[in-house]
Amino acid sequence: MTQRIQNAIAKAKQAKCHVRRLVGRTYEVLTPKGRRYTVRCDEHEGARYVVCNCKAGATGQPCYHIIGVALLDTALAAQRRGH
Numbered sequence: 037m038t039q040r041i042q043n044a045i046a047k048a049k050q051a052k053c054h055v056r057r058l059v060g061r062t063y064e065v066l067t068p069k070g071r072r073y074t075v076r077c078d079e080h081e082g083a084r085y086v087v088c089n090c091k092a093g094a095t096g097q098p099c100y101h102i103i104g105v106a107l108l109d110t111a112l113a114a115q116r117r118g119h
């Protein structure tokens with residue numbers, strides 16, 4: 037795990053973003069400052085991709101919005117598989 041991702045996780049815990057599912061594996065993140073971002077999860081050959089439409093996410097940086105979404109998506113995926 038890279039330092040950047042660890043930083044993003046730490047910030048996600050601190051920021052307490054509100055995550056809700058829009059449709060399929062597309063989520064909306066509402067930050068405490070009232071900004072909304074759309075985060076999409078996708079899977080290719082077993083690897084998961086999470087893309088955020090914020091400034092950092094658009095340039096491929098691991099922003100903190102995707103962390104909350106990734107946790108929720110993992111929980112929902114586990115439910116779908118019946119675990």
Ligand SMILES: [Zn+2]
Nearest residue numbers: 088090099101
């Ligand atoms: Zn983002």
